[in-house]
Amino acid sequence: MDGNEWMKAAAEKDLKEGVPLPVTVDGKKVMLLLLNAEIHACGNECSHYGAPLTDGVLKGREITCPWHNARFDATSGRMIAAPALNDLPHYESRIEDGIVYIRPGGPHLIQMPEGKDDRSFVIIGAGASGNAAAEGLRRAGFAGGISVITAEQDRPYDRTMLSKDFLSGEAPAKWLPLRSEKFYSRLKIDFLTQHRVESLDTPSRKITFQGGESISADRILIATGGIPRRLNIKGSELRGVHTLRSLTDCNRILSEIDQAEQVVVLGAGFIGLEVAQAFRQRKLSVHVVAPENIPLGRVFGEEIGRRIQQVHKEKGVKLHMGRTAQEARGDDRVREVILDDGTRIAADLLIIGIGITPAVDFLAGSGLVENSAVPVDTRFQTKADGVFASGDIAVVPDRFTGGVRRVEHWVEAERQGQHAAKAMLGSTEPYSEIPFFWTRQFGTSIKYIGHVRKPDRIVFRGSAEDERFLAGYYENGTLRAASCIGMAKELIMIGEKMKRGEHVNPEQLSDIGFDLFE
Numbered sequence: 126m127d128g129n130e131w132m133k134a135a136a137e138k139d140l141k142e143g144v145p146l147p148v149t150v151d152g153k154k155v156m157l158l159l160l161n162a163e164i165h166a167c168g169n170e171c172s173h174y175g176a177p178l179t180d181g182v183l184k185g186r187e188i189t190c191p192w193h194n195a196r197f198d199a200t201s202g203r204m205i206a207a208p209a210l211n212d213l214p215h216y217e218s219r220i221e222d223g224i225v226y227i228r229p230g231g232p233h234l235i236q237m238p239e240g241k242d243d244r245s246f247v248i249i250g251a252g253a254s255g256n257a258a259a260e261g262l263r264r265a266g267f268a269g270g271i272s273v274i275t276a277e278q279d280r281p282y283d284r285t286m287l288s289k290d291f292l293s294g295e296a297p298a299k300w301l302p303l304r305s306e307k308f309y310s311r312l313k314i315d316f317l318t319q320h321r322v323e324s325l326d327t328p329s330r331k332i333t334f335q336g337g338e339s340i341s342a343d344r345i346l347i348a349t350g351g352i353p354r355r356l357n358i359k360g361s362e363l364r365g366v367h368t369l370r371s372l373t374d375c376n377r378i379l380s381e382i383d384q385a386e387q388v389v390v391l392g393a394g395f396i397g398l399e400v401a402q403a404f405r406q407r408k409l410s411v412h413v414v415a416p417e418n419i420p421l422g423r424v425f426g427e428e429i430g431r432r433i434q435q436v437h438k439e440k441g442v443k444l445h446m447g448r449t450a451q452e453a454r455g456d457d458r459v460r461e462v463i464l465d466d467g468t469r470i471a472a473d474l475l476i477i478g479i480g481i482t483p484a485v486d487f488l489a490g491s492g493l494v495e496n497s498a499v500p501v502d503t504r505f506q507t508k509a510d511g512v513f514a515s516g517d518i519a520v521v522p523d524r525f526t527g528g529v530r531r532v533e534h535w536v537e538a539e540r541q542g543q544h545a546a547k548a549m550l551g552s553t554e555p556y557s558e559i560p561f562f563w564t565r566q567f568g569t570s571i572k573y574i575g576h577v578r579k580p581d582r583i584v585f586r587g588s589a590e591d592e593r594f595l596a597g598y599y600e601n602g603t604l605r606a607a608s609c610i611g612m613a614k615e616l617i618m619i620g621e622k623m624k625r626g627e628h629v630n631p632e633q634l635s636d637i638g639f640d641l642f643e
């Protein structure tokens with residue numbers, strides 16, 4: 126369907142007002158939508174990882190993807206919220222003699238804005254947030270200079286794959302880049318790779334690099350993400366001991382994997398457990414050591430945490446919960462890990478996955494950092510004029526609790542970057558997204574929406590045991606967050622309701638008969 130030819134898509138009678146219809150036309154997956162008696166047609170594959178959008182939730186014109194909650198305008202195909210970066214293909218449509226016909230409706234890729242703008246914007250950080258902001262500036266029509274700085278050697282790539290399919294060997298390296306070189310050159314987005322920023326002078330907006338060079342900018346976005354925590358134990362400097370944040374880190378681990386049979390992972394958080402799973406897929410023997418009693422219990426609650434623990438056990442991961450590592454021993458490289466109870470575990474690789482600290486060292490003295498992170502207002506503006514911050518380093522006002530939050534999620538970092546881009550161009554619209562993240566544990570995707578530090582009540586619809594549930598996290602009687610396996614549409618609706626300020630009480634949430642889709 127590349128030409129201008131009208132193609133038969135469906136019978137008119139199969140369309141129902143407000144119900145997206147999946148069809149295949151000339152091999153292309155298309156979503157037809159009858160809305161207010163008008164017909165619309167867009168691609169039906171999410172531009173993130175390709176989920177069928179008709180399995181998602183439509184509210185008004187907006188459709189939310191069932192896999193990782195990207196949002197699109199289902200009438201125009203326009204991307205509204207990450208993790209999708211591209212719009213959907215859009216088709217023209219018409220009805221004749223009871224048959225719906227469609228044909229391609231023009232380009233759907235971001236275009237380089239026309240016109241001239243002498244301003245120059247610099248983004249420090251080429252990760253989730255920095256990339257989304259750079260693209261967001263062009264989407265918003267900014268025609269001036271955009272430079273993106275990164276200490277890494279790579280341009281933006283899908284960091285979330287590093288602990289999953291890339292480490293397990295299922296995803297080839299060519300799947301990692303978020304964009305091609307051609308894309309960035311077409312949009313005139315310049316990169317300064319392997320450039321580490323050493324300081325920022327906020328009044329003059331002058332950025333100084335390691336080595337002394339410097340540049341200034343009219344607007345700056347800081348999106349420097351996190352630095353993995355190192356463990357301060359004897360032997361942690363041995364070869365074979367790694368953290369995992371960047372593609373370079375991941376490639377270092379992979380370069381040693383052929384000689385490895387046994388791996389010890391310190392930390393049973395998302396990264397630790399995903400790494401354990403990837404190594405099991407490679408048939409390595411894997412031990413996970415962590416001080417808490419139940420993996421991810423603090424995030425998802427004990428019931429779900431126990432289920433995750435069970436799945437890992439069944440897949441052959443040896444979990445040492447309630448334990449800490451005291452020492453790594455070896456000669457030229459790590460050979461064994463000694464736990465606090467004296468247990469000795471042979472190890473060819475030791476992966477430390479015990480969290481991150483925000484990468485803000487270079488901001489010392491800038492006045493922008495409080496409690497090791499960067500507070501911003503609802504438009505990601507820091508205390509310094511023309512300097513913005515987003516992603517893992519940013520402490521943002523949370524309109525749902527009236528407090529603040531700092532989260533370390535891919536989707537949130539991208540959405541913040543997209544919003545910050547508009548703010549850099551003068552938009553005063555406040556940020557109003559609800560955080561969302563997902564993790565994959567041995568083929569099962571667990572999704573989470575909202576934010577709560579310590580829920581005082583967790584209520585289930587379905588059960589963790591059956592691996593099909595929606596869990597609601599309450600704080601003082603208010604629903605603050607929800608997680609799910611399988612019930613992706615219900616999770617999206619919980620997010621919708623939280624946004625609208627609608628209360629879902631624990632009895633309603635647990636009652637399978639209570640319709641969340643109203």
Ligand SMILES: Cc1cc2nc3c(=O)[nH]c(=O)nc-3n(C[C@H](O)[C@H](O)[C@H](O)COP(=O)(O)OP(=O)(O)OC[C@H]3O[C@@H](n4cnc5c(N)ncnc54)[C@H](O)[C@@H]3O)c2cc1C
Nearest residue numbers: 250251252253254276322349350516517533534535538562
């Ligand atoms: C292995 C792994 C798997 C993950 N999986 C998931 C997942 O499944 N779901 C999820 O929601 N989240 C996941 N995350 C978390 C997610 O990747 C982060 O929340 C997200 O990348 C944060 O985006 P960011 O733009 O703030 O920072 P980053 O993406 O970390 O980007 C930071 C950028 O800043 C640059 N930088 C830092 N300091 C300097 C400096 N001084 N000078 C110049 N450049 C600098 C870095 O080089 C990098 O380009 C995962 C993280 C990792 C490491």
Ligand code: FES
Nearest residue numbers: 171173174190193
């Ligand atoms: S596949 Fe749609 S958001 Fe990931």
